[in-house]
Amino acid sequence: MTPPDASGSSSNNRWSDLSRPPLGTTALRRGLVREGGLWRRVDVVQRTGSTNTDLVARAAAGEADEGSVLVAEEQTAARGRLDRQWSAPPRSGLFFSVLLRPAEVPVPRWGWLPLLTGVAVATGLSRVAGVDTALKWPNDLLVTVGDEERKAGGILAERAGDDGVVIGVGVNVSLRADELPVPRAGSLALAGAVNTDRDPLLRGVLRSLEDWYGRWRAAEGDPAASGLQETYAAGCATLGRMVRAELPGDRSLVGEAVAVDGDGRLVLATAAGVQEPVGAGDIVHLRLA
Template sequence: MTSEPDPFPRPPLDTAALDAVLVRPGGLWRRIEVLPETGSTNTDLAARAAAGAPHGSVLVTEHQTAGKGRLGRGFSVPPRAALTVSLLVRPDAPVSSLSWLSPLMGVAGVGAVRRLSGVKASLKWPNDVIVPAGLRSGAARSDGKLAGILAEVDFSSGSPAVVVGIGLNVSQSRSELPVDNAVSLRGEGSAALDRGALLAAVLGEFEELYTVWTAAGGDAEASGLASAYRDTCATLGRPVRVHLPGGRVLEGTATGVDSEARLLVRGPDGERALSAGDVVHVRPGG
């Protein structure tokens, strides 16, 4: 008796094919390196950045065992079930503009997912790729987290080096996802589970956005990045409960994102601008 083929195969990434597609003269990416296993691609690449790794370095792993989220939260994923990648850029832009690199990755991730998978992804401020409740498969009543993004800045060499990582759930089953609100492309009905194609699409979208943003001197408004972010951010226009340090909670309506990537929330005492570092959680309100 022959066994049934796996309907969700998890083949390894093809490094040579990725280099052939993504590394080119005059392009952003210098080398695509794939590790069989590591704790965190962000941690590894941040260490390499401090040691002088070049602008445009990309580090991917087949199996991330100690991923890093916001506020030090950890996570792990099964081998070859997710796209876990970090990239290093050394932008010639004002330090004040670097807060836009995490949102830039978010816009890139949403664009790649929509284009390849058909899943109606959006952004949740500041750094999650989600599938909004009303657009999810089945009768889901809550937003599903498809990907998390984390950016880290190192100034040890004088000029800033920024590592931006994304962990995108691709072929995990429900039982393999780390938290209740997490979703995968597989779970949302996508047949596009080729991690190599997804990686090429994410890096291609990032390069296009980054090139225009740096040409505008890191100005998110002039480059169109701020507008693209607002267009894909499902948080805007919704009632929210913003959990702040010290157990404080701000309730109001998310009215916008300003030129510094801060969330604007109109509450009982007027409008307040919140940076990602000011916030523990943003939850739906109402």
């Protein structure tokens, strides 16, 4: 333990904020790692740049198997889509990555993994925190603070060699209003969570992810047969909205989000009377359709 400074506190002291107790590796392993289960190893580090970067490197070095979970109390170089940077105070959220190797699933269906993770995280948080978490296509987690829709988390998937995918999850748990990185950000606490203890929250999310991943893998990645496509659509706040899709090449497309197709793409009905699928891009919610 790092000793406190002369004022009696230290930013490096993991016990310096008793309202945000540290996670325990032993307890998490005891609760999550079991014979025949998905999760094989759980590691908690106090501080790192990015759990995704670290776990991709471990996989490349042959030091991580499917079901490896890497959790950080603090990330200093966390990344979102398009390499956007974000940060949060130590122990204020869930910051973790998992390694999956869905050998039974055709690679073209792997694009469903971020959406699957979104469903699993939303389900787990609803059960444990009592917060209604909605999904913004493709990878944002939304909560309601007052009467305002705010982003409380995100998901980032990266390939790990030819046979693996590392999926990173970041969720703001106990952030206060004065700690938010931007005014429109949110947290479970600000959304009225009944539980902000990160240990049961993390366990709930990982158990939900294990369940959904097992269903999807058993169906060979078929989003309809596994129930994933229907469940994602039911929890997707983007559907039924007028949106603007910011596309590669400085293009944009405006339309009503009417469906998520079998490839996980967002389908927009445009003013020209055509339906166009969007596979990648930033989505801006404009208004309810």
